[in-house]
Amino acid sequence: MEIRPIKKSEWPKLLAFNEDEYRPGHIMTNKTYYDWQFDNFTNQNKENYSSLGLFGKSGELLGTFGMFQAPCHFFGKTIMGNCLANLIVRKDLRSLGYGYLLLEEASSSHELNIDHTINQAAWPMFMKAGWQGENLKRHLYIIKPKNNLYELPVSSERKVIKDGWHFDLVNDFGEEINVFWRRIKHRYPITVERSADYLNWRYAHNPLVKYSMFLAKSGEEIKALVVLRMEDLEGENGILGIKAGRIIDFVSDEEAEDFALDTTVEYCRENDVDFLDYFSSGNFHARALKKVGFVDGDSAPYADLPILFHPISKKRTHLNFAVKISNLELPTPNLNDWYTTKGGGDQDRP
Amino acid sequence: MTTYEAKIKTFLEKETQHQIESDGTNLIEKGVLDSFSMIKLINFVETELGVKVDMEEITPGNFNSVETIARKIETWR
Numbered sequence: 001m002e003i004r005p006i007k008k009s010e011w012p013k014l015l016a017f018n019e020d021e022y023r024p025g026h027i028m029t030n031k032t033y034y035d036w037q038f039d040n041f042t043n044q045n046k047e048n049y050s051s052l053g054l055f056g057k058s059g060e061l062l063g064t065f066g067m068f069q070a071p072c073h074f075f076g077k078t079i080m081g082n083c084l085a086n087l088i089v090r091k092d093l094r095s096l097g098y099g100y101l102l103l104e105e106a107s108s109s110h111e112l113n114i115d116h117t118i119n120q121a122a123w124p125m126f127m128k129a130g131w132q133g134e135n136l137k138r139h140l141y142i143i144k145p146k147n148n149l150y151e152l153p154v155s156s157e158r159k160v161i162k163d164g165w166h167f168d169l170v171n172d173f174g175e176e177i178n179v180f181w182r183r184i185k186h187r188y189p190i191t192v193e194r195s196a197d198y199l200n201w202r203y204a205h206n207p208l209v210k211y212s213m214f215l216a217k218s219g220e221e222i223k224a225l226v227v228l229r230m231e232d233l234e235g236e237n238g239i240l241g242i243k244a245g246r247i248i249d250f251v252s253d254e255e256a257e258d259f260a261l262d263t264t265v266e267y268c269r270e271n272d273v274d275f276l277d278y279f280s281s282g283n284f285h286a287r288a289l290k291k292v293g294f295v296d297g298d299s300a301p302y303a304d305l306p307i308l309f310h311p312i313s314k315k316r317t318h319l320n321f322a323v324k325i326s327n328l329e330l331p332t333p334n335l336n337d338w339y340t341t342k343g344g345g346d347q348d349r350p
Numbered sequence: 351m352t353t354y355e356a357k358i359k360t361f362l363e364k365e366t367q368h369q370i371e372s373d374g375t376n377l378i379e380k381g382v383l384d385s386f387s388m389i390k391l392i393n394f395v396e397t398e399l400g401v402k403v404d405m406e407e408i409t410p411g412n413f414n415s416v417e418t419i420a421r422k423i424e425t426w427r
Contacts, residue, residue, distance in 0.1 A: 001405045057406055095378045096408050097388035128386040 002055050003105045005048035006064065008039070014053070017061040021088050027349050028066075028086060032207050037085070037346055041201045042069045054089070054102055063089035065102040066346065071193040072112055073185045075331065078193060082110030085346035087122060103129055111327035112190075114338075116345025117319050126322050133322025134335055136279040136342070138297030139289050140305065141265055144274040147242050149233065149312070150305055152275075155293040160262040165223075167263040168215050172196075172204040177215075180222035184253050188284065189337040192344060194225065194251050202343060203227050203249070208350040211248065214267075216260040223256030225249065226264050227343060230271065234311040243271070244309060247278035249343040250285065257288030265292065275305070279319050279342040281335070319347065354399070354420035361394050362387070362416070376414045388413070401426050 006014055011031060018028040027033050038049040054063035065087045072081035084106055089098045103125065107113040118126055118133070126133065145154040173196040181194045192198060203211040209229065216224035227249035233242040245268035252260050268276050277297060278289075295302060298318070306312050307319065321340050325332060342348050351359070351372055359370050368382045377383040383391070392403050401423050407413075412422045 092410060093408075095384050095388065096410065096413060097385050097392060098408075100385040100389045125384065125386050 001057065001062070003052055003102060004055070005045070006051050006053040007048055008035075009047070010053070010061075013061055014064070017064065017090075018088075021090060030208075030350075033350065036201075036207050038066055038068055040068050040070070041197050042071070042080070051085075052102060052106055054098055061090075062093055063087075063098050063102055065106045067106050068346075069110070070198055071195065072114075072190065073188060073193050074112060074190050075333075075337075076186070079112050079330075080110065081112045081114060081192065082106065083345060084113060084115040100125055100129065107131075107324050108326055111325065111330060113324045113326060114321060114340065114344070115323075116321045116340070117316075117347040118322055123320075123322075126324075129324070131322040131324040132335060133320055134281075135298070135318040135320045136281050136340070138302075138307070138318075139278045139280070139294040140297035140302050141268075141276040141292070141294050142274075142302075143265070143269050143276070147274055148240055149242055152301060152305070155295060158262065158291060158293050160258045160292065162259060162263070164218055165256070165259045165263075166217050167260070167267070168217060170204075170213050170215055173199045173213075176222060177225070180225070181251070184251065187254070188251065188339040190333055191251075191339040194249075199225075209348065212267075214260075214264070216252070216256045216263065218256070224252035224260035226260050228264060228267070229348070230273065231309050233309045236311055240312070243273045245271075245273040245276040246342065246348075247276060248348055249341050250278065250280070252285065252288075257285055258291055261285070261288055261292040261294070277305075277307070281321055281338050281340045283336060284339050321345070352420055354423050355416050357399065358391070358419050358423075359416050361398075362391065365390055365394075370416060372416050374415050374417055377416075378410055378414050383414075391419070395423060399423065 015029055022028050038051045043050050050068045051064060051066040053061055056062050066085035068083050069080050070083055071078050087099055087102060141155045142152050145152055177196050177199060203213055212228040214226040215222050226247060229246045229248050231244045231246060233240045233244060306314050308316055323338055359372060363370050366382050366387050395401050395403055412418050
């Protein structure tokens, strides 16, 4: 039995495993997705994916742990972060320690580890293994108070000064975003570095999901980045005619927060969106979110609004994240020091 | 109850904070054994009982109760 990176040439074996353990047609059986997610801009190995496999004596796959790396800002330093994604063990071998072996192998090989949307069954294993985590906060803005899905109080429009600012839709990112990021990243003690390389891989050149990427500028200077995804909600019988705007990523200079968030709401309003949501950790941007009119999506009466839309499902009611620092020489941060969003892990899928 | 059964029962009760019955109860189905406690059990078998565990043989069929675990350890001695 061995744990090692999965070779790209082993795709047929991986596909068969994922079809059995997830289901045929699951996103993990989509090679375009898998190649993008687990052979990203940081993977220098031409032969291997960044994900791990647990192999039996005969070379059969017994389990996998998808993971990818991305440079992270950590209190002024840049450290290669390990983003753990899908952990799965063959059905007949679950609860026997193999998942834990994969988790230990995955997290011990990197200083900084982060995982998003860990399911209820696996959460205790992560906590016993020394991880810490909590739910992301959901911030909501209700544009249309009533539709086929809900009846909720409309969010109040606020007056935000927009003179001198502009909001540009961009197709990809160049050196100017690196300059912006270097200037503002001190606001986020621990987070993925929003470099042009990362943003182009994660959003601009995503092969399966269309994102709208906006830069808020004052003159020619970038002051904020907003990544937005529009989703048409689906019921069991197809599209419901309800549209959600999802702020997948957001980083900003303090002075631009109000303008960027308010203009995002305005853009959504113009595009017939019913409501917006934005998931984030910690208390980042709290003042601006409140000022612009976002409400606490985790409290009544908003908490019943589903977070899964394809189709609508209440099978999951929260998104969470968990972290582990494996390098004992690094300081142990508070969970509130971590800034991550729905775009931070592997869960914003097609 | 054999010596191995007794030692495993004591270890698991301390580790999992569950009362373990020696009646063939399936500890995986009952949720007593999970991935984490299984690794601790394997570590206990190797370090405290001095028996090398063959991971390929950790299957639900032979590692689901105090009795089946003890029988499997006997074969590895």
